[in-house]
Amino acid sequence: MKEYDLPVIRFIGLGETGVKLVETLAMIGLNGVESYSLDTDNRSLSRCHQSKTLLLGKSIPCGLGAGGDIAFARAAIESDRDYLAKLVSEVDLVFVIAGMGGGTGTEAASFVARLAKEAGALVVGVAATPFNCEGSRRCNKAAGGIRDLKQSSDVVFHFSNEEVMHMSGGETTLNMALETANRYLCESVLGLCRMLIEPGLLNVSFGDLKSSMKEKNSLGSILCVESDRVDFASDIMEKILAHPSSLNGKAFREATTLLVHFSGNDNLSLAEINKVIESISLCASAVDLIVGATDSSKNSLLQVTLVIVQKSKTISSLMETNESKDFTPNEAHNLSGPENFMPSGDNSYVNLGVKSKSANRGGFAFAPPAPALETISPEMKESLLEAAANQEPNRKKRKGIKQEMLPLEIISKGRFEKSEPTVHKGEDLDQPTYIRRGILLN
Amino acid sequence: MSDSQIIVGLEIGTSKVCAVVGEVSGNQVANIIGLGQSKSRGVRKGEIVDASVVEEDVRNAIVEAEHMADVEIQSVFLGVTGSHMRGFNNTGVHPVVSADREINDADVQDVIKNAKAVNLPSDHSVVHVIRQHFSVDGQDGILNPEGMLGVKMEVDVHVVSGRYNRLQNPIRLVNGLHLQVENIAFNGLASALATLSTEQKELGTLVIDLGAGSTEYTIYSGGVIKHTGVLAVGGDHVSNDLAYGLKVPLGRAEQLKVDNGSAVIDAELNDPIIDLSTDNIIPGKKINLNHLQMIMSMRLREIFELIENDIKQAGYIDYLRAGVVLCGGGARTPYITKLAGEVFKLPAAIGRSSTVSGIKNALDEPEFSTSIGLIKFGAFQTQTIPNQGGFGRALRKQFVSLFGVRK
Numbered sequence: 001m002k003e004y005d006l007p008v009i010r011f012i013g014l015g016e017t018g019v020k021l022v023e024t025l026a027m028i029g030l031n032g033v034e035s036y037s038l039d040t041d042n043r044s045l046s047r048c049h050q051s052k053t054l055l056l057g058k059s060i061p062c063g064l065g066a067g068g069d070i071a072f073a074r075a076a077i078e079s080d081r082d083y084l085a086k087l088v089s090e091v092d093l094v095f096v097i098a099g100m101g102g103g104t105g106t107e108a109a110s111f112v113a114r115l116a117k118e119a120g121a122l123v124v125g126v127a128a129t130p131f132n133c134e135g136s137r138r139c140n141k142a143a144g145g146i147r148d149l150k151q152s153s154d155v156v157f158h159f160s161n162e163e164v165m166h167m168s169g170g171e172t173t174l175n176m177a178l179e180t181a182n183r184y185l186c187e188s189v190l191g192l193c194r195m196l197i198e199p200g201l202l203n204v205s206f207g208d209l210k211s212s213m214k215e216k217n218s219l220g221s222i223l224c225v226e227s228d229r230v231d232f233a234s235d236i237m238e239k240i241l242a243h244p245s246s247l248n249g250k251a252f253r254e255a256t257t258l259l260v261h262f263s264g265n266d267n268l269s270l271a272e273i274n275k276v277i278e279s280i281s282l283c284a285s286a287v288d289l290i291v292g293a294t295d296s297s298k299n300s301l302l303q304v305t306l307v308i309v310q311k312s313k314t315i316s317s318l319m320e321t322n323e324s325k326d327f328t329p330n331e332a333h334n335l336s337g338p339e340n341f342m343p344s345g346d347n348s349y350v351n352l353g354v355k356s357k358s359a360n361r362g363g364f365a366f367a368p369p370a371p372a373l374e375t376i377s378p379e380m381k382e383s384l385l386e387a388a389a390n391q392e393p394n395r396k397k398r399k400g401i402k403q404e405m406l407p408l409e410i411i412s413k414g415r416f417e418k419s420e421p422t423v424h425k426g427e428d429l430d431q432p433t434y435i436r437r438g439i440l441l442n
Numbered sequence: 443m444s445d446s447q448i449i450v451g452l453e454i455g456t457s458k459v460c461a462v463v464g465e466v467s468g469n470q471v472a473n474i475i476g477l478g479q480s481k482s483r484g485v486r487k488g489e490i491v492d493a494s495v496v497e498e499d500v501r502n503a504i505v506e507a508e509h510m511a512d513v514e515i516q517s518v519f520l521g522v523t524g525s526h527m528r529g530f531n532n533t534g535v536h537p538v539v540s541a542d543r544e545i546n547d548a549d550v551q552d553v554i555k556n557a558k559a560v561n562l563p564s565d566h567s568v569v570h571v572i573r574q575h576f577s578v579d580g581q582d583g584i585l586n587p588e589g590m591l592g593v594k595m596e597v598d599v600h601v602v603s604g605r606y607n608r609l610q611n612p613i614r615l616v617n618g619l620h621l622q623v624e625n626i627a628f629n630g631l632a633s634a635l636a637t638l639s640t641e642q643k644e645l646g647t648l649v650i651d652l653g654a655g656s657t658e659y660t661i662y663s664g665g666v667i668k669h670t671g672v673l674a675v676g677g678d679h680v681s682n683d684l685a686y687g688l689k690v691p692l693g694r695a696e697q698l699k700v701d702n703g704s705a706v707i708d709a710e711l712n713d714p715i716i717d718l719s720t721d722n723i724i725p726g727k728k729i730n731l732n733h734l735q736m737i738m739s740m741r742l743r744e745i746f747e748l749i750e751n752d753i754k755q756a757g758y759i760d761y762l763r764a765g766v767v768l769c770g771g772g773a774r775t776p777y778i779t780k781l782a783g784e785v786f787k788l789p790a791a792i793g794r795s796s797t798v799s800g801i802k803n804a805l806d807e808p809e810f811s812t813s814i815g816l817i818k819f820g821a822f823q824t825q826t827i828p829n830q831g832g833f834g835r836a837l838r839k840q841f842v843s844l845f846g847v848r849k
Contacts, residue, residue: 441736
């Protein structure tokens with residue numbers, strides 16, 4: 001298969017959202033990139049013209065979709081295992097693109113990613129997560145899906161529709177929000193591919209990408225912003241910070257590797273590049289920074305692609321992030337047509353639009369969703385939990401649990417958080433002196 | 443060139459890795475011919491936390507130094523520090539057993555060996571045993587007892603020790619780069635060697651090396667080292683305090699510290715607000731310079747106070763007649779000498795590595811004092827004076843044992 005000098009790149013879209021995104025990507029078209037759309041639903045595949053399609057599980061759901069049923073989706077995928085394994089073999093880079101929260105996308109993504117990884121490819125997951133208002137069950141399922149995908153692929157780039165909504169303010173229509181979310185996603189993925197395909201002045205090779213992502217099993221973000229100004233530095237930085245994937249700059253703080261790629265024409269100013277890099281490295285200290293640039297653009301438009309790979313986190317911290325609303329999942333397309341408002345087999349839309357308290361029940365994010373949990377009253381829940389606690393078989397195990405300190409006084413130690421504390425006569429010298437001495441800054 | 447020797451000092455610091463190449467010719471004056479440095483990313487509080495990154499940084503620094511000095515570096519003198527290091531004084535006693543009661547070389551070695559036999563925790567090992575004074579039959583202040591007559595000989599030494607495993611980390615890392623580590627030296631000692639003149643050592647001086655991750659201090663008095671110590675607090679803490687107190691990212695805090703920092707609070711600031719509204723990272727942010735100075739000053743004052751307490755406890759505060767010498771990156775803070783003067787109630791000055799010659803601008807920077815001191819340390823260790831017979835050898839022995847290292 002390796003007839004190109006360029007790395008072999010494949011987009012694999014899974015589930016309805018994935019198919020739609022891949023179709024959009026294929027429409028724009030990049031040389032040396034192959035697009036495949038896979039779904040359990042005939043209807044979504046019938047809309048594909050540019051990408052190669054495959055109906056998953058021909059015999060099982062009869063081409064009518066998995067309807068959010070994980071077991072059903074799994075059976076469908078398993079039945080086409082051989083085809084999928086062939087699809088991801090002898091490929092350098094696989095983009096597994098899926099919308100999280102549904103049946104096919106959520107389940108198939110991690111499955112395909114695992115197959116691709118076994119075949120030796122660099123696997124990049126691209127996951128779109130639903131709006132909060134699509135219901136807690138869907139959001140939790142999406143968070144679980146991302147977690148699975150993260151474990152089976154090298155890096156997962158996460159695009160949150162909720163974040164797009166926050167960024168674009170309250171004035172947008174649903175259609176516009178979805179369109180913006182998709183645009184951000186497609187631009188970013190294309191930006192990343194361009195980085196690898198276009199011959200560069202400062203080259204970012206496939207090897208760079210591989211070494212920065214391989215076996216990271218972490219989350220990441222891609223940002224792609226454009227500017228048509230000659231002095232683009234401040235314009236680009238503004239746009240980067242306004243980009244939903246930068247999570248208000250939070251993405252930078254947690255980064256371990258940053259790839260910055262400038263794609264412009266031959267008037268690219270070194271001073272401006274320098275300014276951008278400086279500003280970026282100020283907010284992301286202690287990261288590996290890889291800079292690339294190409295001058296192949298025909299017009300005066302400059303595109304900057306920023307790939308951020310975050311530190312690998314444990315499951316517990318993932319839950320935290322989920323709680324703090326960063327993960328706020330939702331799938332773009334299931335809301336796109338009126339027909340989708342019909343409850344599709346499960347009750348994921350039952351509390352559509354209801355800002356239920358349980359929406360961000362972080363601790364429960366990855367437990368298998370109990371049926372109709374929302375219908376249980378708080379009192380009932382208490383008693384159920386109590387009963388469950390009493391039934392706990394291994395009481396002895398609890399002895400090993402360490403008593404945590406209550407975080408009554410939250411003083412961050414910043415960069416010394418993880419180092420050996422410097423304690424002098426009972427005082428922790430890593431905490432700012434002025435705080436220990438009780439001096440107030442007004 | 444045949445009688446000159448190349449000595450390389452390598453300091454793996456918290457903010458930078460620095461390699462200095464020195465040439466020692468027959469007349470024992472070290473001449474700095476090369477300097478290489480790189481930003482350090484894998485060190486916290488003076489100790490390695492990410493070996494692979496540090497390895498890369500060390501390689502970069504060495505390559506740069508090699509390039510500048512146009513030599514191939516094969517071995518280095520390595521500076522070590524960390525909160526685990528301790529300095530204390532000890533005394534060794536040895537009866538002179540030979541029939542004529544003349545003290546010979548073997549007696550001197552024995553008494554020092556006795557002095558080394560201190561009660562260290564099992565995981566500690568001795569880095570330096572520095573002899574201070576001998577006394578023979580109660581007669582104090584003897585510098586070299588060899589050839590004297592006596593029955594009982596005593597020696598006072600200063601011992602610097604550290605945890606064996608933590609000392610091995612940087613050594614193994616440097617060995618991994620196919621560089622030989624000739625010897626290790628405590629950073630505080632190296633800085634003192636670089637900055638102090640003989641006169642200052644005699645009169646009594648406190649040298650404080652304000653590094654990014656840790657602060658080392660050494661007291662010289664009567665020409666010998668009296669006291670050493672490490673405090674795992676440094677410039678990083680200042681930046682971290684600023685980042686926390688002013689609510690800016692750490693990188694920006696670092697820059698604010700460098701651009702607007704001050705060790706004392708200047709009450710008569712005309713315009714105490716720094717406007718960062720044109721800044722790309724934290725647009726619209728305004729920073730009160732008074733707060734910045736307050737946070738910095740509190741932290742630096744605390745560092746000095748902790749050192750002062752320690753010295754008072756050890757009883758050396760009245761020995762410092764030549765005042766305080768500051769070096770390390772932290773010594774660049776404006777008004778730092780004023781603050782040190784206030785805390786110690788002694789004259790304070792920035793240390794210059796005046797005791798070696800070479801590239802002028804490298805020597806003027808206080809942050810290179812440790813690396814330069816390592817060269818001086820190395821020069822003492824490898825001193826060979828050919829064709830001078832007995833006296834030369836004796837001198838060499840004197841130096842080697844003065845800074846003798848047992849790993």
